[in-house]
Amino acid sequence: MATESTVTAMTALPRRHLGKLLIVAGIALALLYFSAQSPVLKALLQWSPALAAGFAQNILISLVAIGLGSLLGLLVGALALSPLRLMRLPAQIWVQVFRNAPWLVLIYFTTYVFPFEIRIAGTYVAFPDWVKVTLGLALPASANVAEIFRGAVASIPATQWEAARSLAFTRGQIFRSIILPQCSKRMLPPWMNLYAVITMGTALASLVGVHDVIDTAQIASNTVNMTGFTVVIYFSLLALFFAYCYPISRLTRRLERRYAFY
Template sequence: MAMTFDKTDLPVLKPFRMEGAPYDAFYHTRWLAGLRLRWVAVLMVLWPTAALAQSGMAMGEAFAALWRWMPFLVTQGFLFNIVISLFSMLIGTTLGVMLGLGQISRVGVVRKLAWFVTQLFRNSPWLVLLFIVLLALPYELNLFGQTVRIPAWMKAVFGLSLPVMANISEIVRGAVLSVPSGQWEAADSLGFTRRQILYEIILPQCFKRMIPPWMNWYAILTMATPLCSLLGVEEIITLSRQAMSAEDNQPELLVPFYGFALVLFFAYCYPIARLTIWLERRVSVKF
């Protein structure tokens, strides 16, 4: 028996469809690069003003304390954050390139092991990795009868380089696989070995494709360096706490000191974000 449905002019609630947005690896960089500098400047001025207006300490006194400590925070603190980010990026890039090439190896064991290491450190919280490295690595080593101490900042560099290594590995793998397969076949027909094809034909084309995401991850790494303060590394956040402690831990100092750290990181990372977007447009394939 055929089923019939009665027609009605009443409003009917249609089923809800939830469609996920496509993944964008440059989302945070685009957001940072898209900020209007004038609105950021207004916010950085009004936010400390509104916060200090609710406290008992005058704005002039709070910023006078910040002014006294500013050279110390920049030269001994923020520059150390940059040093940590540079060393972490150098180690992470070196290991990441080797790991990425391992993911496209013809040897199954090497390929699977490289994939496992990449996914392990790529999907692990950065703070957890830092604590594991802090507890796993010794504080000193005995080499040829000499005691060599391992400072906390070196452990922090190694801990931050692990997630960077995993993400650089994915960048290298994706860049190599993005080269049309016809180039592999053409080079193979000319008698090139796989090593020659990879290092003389494929990888030179991948450099310009890898630079924008590489810079994107460097900006993310730089903004993650304050996590090292939890390990006792004397970077800008740790020194800011020490400076506020020297000023009798006035709660009114929180906004000026941490706001100053925010300004430094923004001034350093914003040009990197803008340059990353420009390079991405420059090297993008035009159809």
């Protein structure tokens, strides 16, 4: 019986989504048809590869920024939990400064304060603008990750610390064996939500000359020079960011429900 119910559930899943797939396929076919008739949609189809390449630049910036921010944020968060005030204070200052600093100001700071090229072993190496933007976004990401980590550790019941100490565990052993495994599950949903926010923040990169999807859309709008095309292309940008970030949001909610009792 268990096998039959499993097979039934597996066959019911595609049927449940068949209507949605047919609607999406119908919309896609309609767009392809009208793109051959409408100059606006035809121009959008021509610029689609360039928009996809620009959006790939945004995704690259977001991935590197959240990676650097997570590594730095975990370090800052660990320092913020230190019993020594001399180590806690710099971490707390870091979190307060970069959590409350405007992202655009940080991006301008990293773009125009850092050099355009770095000299390494007598050779000048270019320091591209997209890397500077990535660093500018990694700073607030690190502050938020540090707070996520601190909050996850603080949410662990104090009885677990006391029970571990009664078993003669050291502070390091308690962290590695008891606290951190639970923190990883509690941190994952807010960390994913932060990544979605960082991804949307990459739209600021075009303001400092990075050739991302926003910059590509501006070039396309000026080149085609049609009001209808300008409206359609910016709606397309909204659809791109929504299509990328909405699944992350849905998965975040699912993980929050799944780990609600951890």
